[in-house]
Amino acid sequence: MNILVCNAGSTSLKFRLFEMPEEKELSVKKYERVTDYETGIRDYLKTLPENVKIDAVGFKTVLSKDHYGVHLIDDAVIKGMEDYMVVAPAHNTFYLKAINTFKKIMPDMPLVGVFETNFHRTIPEVNYLYPLPYEWYENYGIRKYGYHGASHSYVAGVLNEKLGKHYKAVSCHLGGSSSLSAIVDGKCFDTSFGMSLQCGVPQGNRCGDFDPYLVFFMHKYAGMSYEEIETELQKKSGFLGISGVGNDLRDILKAAACGNERAVLAFKMYAKEVTGYIGRFAAMMGGLDAVAFTGGIGENSEAVRNYVMNHIRFMGDVKMYVIPANEEIVVARETYKLMK
Numbered sequence: 001m002n003i004l005v006c007n008a009g010s011t012s013l014k015f016r017l018f019e020m021p022e023e024k025e026l027s028v029k030k031y032e033r034v035t036d037y038e039t040g041i042r043d044y045l046k047t048l049p050e051n052v053k054i055d056a057v058g059f060k061t062v063l064s065k066d067h068y069g070v071h072l073i074d075d076a077v078i079k080g081m082e083d084y085m086v087v088a089p090a091h092n093t094f095y096l097k098a099i100n101t102f103k104k105i106m107p108d109m110p111l112v113g114v115f116e117t118n119f120h121r122t123i124p125e126v127n128y129l130y131p132l133p134y135e136w137y138e139n140y141g142i143r144k145y146g147y148h149g150a151s152h153s154y155v156a157g158v159l160n161e162k163l164g165k166h167y168k169a170v171s172c173h174l175g176g177s178s179s180l181s182a183i184v185d186g187k188c189f190d191t192s193f194g195m196s197l198q199c200g201v202p203q204g205n206r207c208g209d210f211d212p213y214l215v216f217f218m219h220k221y222a223g224m225s226y227e228e229i230e231t232e233l234q235k236k237s238g239f240l241g242i243s244g245v246g247n248d249l250r251d252i253l254k255a256a257a258c259g260n261e262r263a264v265l266a267f268k269m270y271a272k273e274v275t276g277y278i279g280r281f282a283a284m285m286g287g288l289d290a291v292a293f294t295g296g297i298g299e300n301s302e303a304v305r306n307y308v309m310n311h312i313r314f315m316g317d318v319k320m321y322v323i324p325a326n327e328e329i330v331v332a333r334e335t336y337k338l339m340k
């Protein structure tokens with residue numbers, strides 16, 4: 001069975017075609033600046049030899065109300081994505097666009113959403129609830145859902161091979177957007193993302209954890225509108241907000257090396273928060289056997305890895321793994337499982 005995995009970004013489309021269950025990669029293409037999705041998808045389909053047919057398309061979709069696992073994309077799934085647009089506006093917009101384009105070009109093709117929340121469905125209630133009125137959870141579904149599920153799930157698969165059945169680990173997906181997951185015996189136990197992707201460790205240009213009352217403070221005391229505050233939290237915070245340099249860690253490290261103090265601060269705040277989540281998760285799990293790093297920063301930044309591993313050395317013998325991200329294979333596997 002041939003499964004096409006489609007990654008949709010704001011201006012990019014990435015395709016990987018797998019023959020499953022053999023996991024043989026038949027084709028891979030990345031389009032960096034697509035004028036529109038329809039042209040991009042049609043261009044890609046033209047590159048496939050005539051004898052190669054696609055049996056299903058899998059998407060690394062983010063969030064859909066009431067659909068948190070792996071689902072054939074029907075009207076209810078699409079409505080759920082639209083309903084929770086306010087939680088993940090950027091991500092859901094792109095995936096809805098990609099899904100609707102595929103529906104137009106290939107109306108009979110099974111489309112499967114492997115939601116980023118899937119891996120986190122094993123988080124226990126005591127960890128996924130917020131200290132808010134319980135009715136908010138009952139009436140509006142307000143709770144921690146977690147994201148980067150395909151990435152953390154891939155890491156858990158590799159850790160299962162390396163560590164066996166019983167272990168306690170933290171998976172650190174560190175990139176343009178970063179999150180950590182506590183993993184016990186291959187299953188997710190807690191994660192640093194919440195209901196939205198606007199919390200946890202500092203992000204490239206989005207905020208991480210902060211005192212929620214500052215939203216009211218900036219509105220009532222500083223006179224900012226809620227829209228302005230939302231934009232600053234989404235686009236002018238994180239690495240960019242602290243350093244004033246940019247949202248890419250490479251630029252921050254360069255500026256830090258030239259003595260830019262706010263760049264040094266941005267690096268330290270990020271590395272400290274990553275370390276802090278590991279410590280919190282280790283205490284919650286009652287131990288820590290391994291820390292795994294993945295994503296653009298996790299795989300490439302020795303500075304971040306060294307900071308973290310030096311700070312947790314007091315915990316004793318904690319193994320460190322660097323695991324190159326492979327989210328698409330998880331989407332292909334899950335899509336294949338559902339189709340079968």
Ligand code: ADP
Nearest residue numbers: 174175176177247248249250295296297300301
């Ligand atoms: P995304 O999360 O957007 O998919 P990636 O996982 O590819 O992106 O991570 C991108 C980030 O990785 C960049 O913003 C950059 O900060 C960081 N990065 C990539 N290479 C390095 C490096 N050699 N050193 C430090 N940071 C790096």
